[in-house]
Amino acid sequence: MAKTTSLPGYCFSCEKPYDKRGMGRHLKTCAARKDAIVAEYGSKTRIFHLRIEDPYESAYWLDIEIAANSTLAELDQFLRDIWLECCGHLSQFVVGETYYSSYIDPDPFFGSWKTEEYDLHVAIGKAIPFNKKIRYEYDFGSTTELSVKMIAEREGSFPRGKKIRILSRNFSPLYICSICGEEPAQWLNVFEYENNFYCDRHAKEHDEWDEGFLPLSNSPRAGVCGYEGTEIKEYAFEKFV
Numbered sequence: 527m528a529k530t531t532s533l534p535g536y537c538f539s540c541e542k543p544y545d546k547r548g549m550g551r552h553l554k555t556c557a558a559r560k561d562a563i564v565a566e567y568g569s570k571t572r573i574f575h576l577r578i579e580d581p582y583e584s585a586y587w588l589d590i591e592i593a594a595n596s597t598l599a600e601l602d603q604f605l606r607d608i609w610l611e612c613c614g615h616l617s618q619f620v621v622g623e624t625y626y627s628s629y630i631d632p633d634p635f636f637g638s639w640k641t642e643e644y645d646l647h648v649a650i651g652k653a654i655p656f657n658k659k660i661r662y663e664y665d666f667g668s669t670t671e672l673s674v675k676m677i678a679e680r681e682g683s684f685p686r687g688k689k690i691r692i693l694s695r696n697f698s699p700l701y702i703c704s705i706c707g708e709e710p711a712q713w714l715n716v717f718e719y720e721n722n723f724y725c726d727r728h729a730k731e732h733d734e735w736d737e738g739f740l741p742l743s744n745s746p747r748a749g750v751c752g753y754e755g756t757e758i759k760e761y762a763f764e765k766f767v
Contacts, residue, residue, distance in 0.1 A: 532545065532546050532584040532585060532587075532696075533546075533585045533696045533697050533698075533699060533767070534546075534696070534697055534767050535549045535587065535588075535589075535694045535695055535696045535697065536694060536695060536696075536697060536763075536765060537549065537552060537553070537556060537558075537559075537693070537694050538692055538693060538694060538695075539553075539556050539558040539559035539562055539693070540556050540557065540558035540559070541558075543697070543767060544694075546579075546584070546587055546696070549589065549694050550577065550589070550677065553575070553589060553693055553694065554678075559693075563680075563682060566682050566683040567683060568683040568684070568685075568686070569683060570681050570682065570683055571593050571594060571595065571681070571682070571683065571684075572593070572594035572595075572651070572679060572680075572681060573591050573592070573593060573594065573679065573680050573681065573682045573684075574591065574592050574593075574594055574650060574651070574654075574676050574678070574679055575589065575590075575591055575676070575677050575678035575679070575680075575693070576589070576590050576591075576592060576601075576654075576674055576675065576676055576677070577589055577674075577675045577677050578590065578605070578662075578672055578673070578674050578675075579672065579673055580670075580671070580672060580673075580746040581671060581672070581673045582671070583746055585696055585699050586609075586696055586744075586745065586746040587695070587696050588608075588692065588693075588694065588695035588696065589692075589693040589694045589695070590604075590690055590691065590692055590693060591682075591690070591691040591693060592604075592650060592689060592690050592691075593650075593684060593689040593690075594649070594650060594651045594679075595649060595650075595651075595689075596649070596650050596689045596690070597646060597647050597648060597649055597650065598619055598626050598646040598647070598648050598650065598653055599628075599645075599646035599647050600689060600690070601619075601650060601674075601690075602617055602619075602628060602646055602662075604690050605617075605662065605664065605672065606664065607756060607757075607758050607761055608692075608745075608756055608758070608761040609670075609672075609745045609746060609747055609756070610664045610665075610670055610745070610746075610747045610753070611753075611756075611757075612665075612747065612750075612751045612752045612753040612754070613665075613751060613752055615664055615665035615666070615667070615751075616628050616629050616665070616666055617662070617663060617664045617665070618662070618663050619646070619653065619654075619660060619661070619662050619674070620660060620661040620662075620663070621653060621654065621655065621660045623642060624642040624643075624644070624653075625642065625643045625644070626643075626644050626645065626646050626648060626653060627643060627644070627645065627646070628645075628646055630643055630644075630645055654674065654676050655676070656676050656679075657675065657676065657677060658675065658676075659673045659674065659675045660673070660674050660675070661673060661674075662674055664747075665750075665751065667751075668750050668751045670746055670747050670750060672746070695744075695763060696744070697744075697765055697766055697767045698744040698763070698764045698765060698766050699744070700766050700767075701723045701742065702723065703723055703724055703725035703728055704721035704722060704723045704724065705724060705725070705728040706725060706728060708725075709725035709726075709727070709728075710725065711723035711724055711725055711742055712724070712725060712726045712729065712741065712742055713725075713726065713729035713739045713740070713741060713742060714739065714740050714741075714742055714748065714749040715729070715732065715734065715738050715739055716738055716739070716740055716749060717734055717738045723742070724739070740752070740753065740754060741754055741755055743755035743756070743764070744763055744764050
């Protein structure tokens, strides 16, 4: 899949676009967000602001708030739900020499090469250091890697039953069909490595349509393994600038 440059993001409070660097500054001063914070009600809790991004593909990034009493398991599930889940692959967070994994072999035959390994049922605040990037990996075969950074903390409330709130995320990359050079691409031919973007018509006319195409989606996992986009409606975000 072709590299894309960093894309502007959408602020979910004021519904305005800002570039990736500017979004961090904007979220500190956004009037609509301040109004929403003032209007929050319910029990107060510590809330962390995380910036999550693809370290190799700068187009994909998002800002979220997550309750401090959330676990890495809950953050892992959110990342799977919004960006990654395709075949139930394993995943892990890497903090320095410490590994927090979705699966730990209780008796590895050859021993573990990981110096320290824990499961994901660890509180966010205990595992993620402040203002320092950590690594997250989904699927140890066709790996999608993300970076996670805690950049702010505040006291506030979430709606009942919620522990994560999306603050901003990147707009969808816009690709043009490699065949006609005119229509927006909606599909990716996984058997081709160049000029593999197809509009709907040319994809369905292709000889490999039945098994060679995956839908383009606003995710760093697009075109990898069997990923077809999020199945959760509220996480679908295919807006263009």
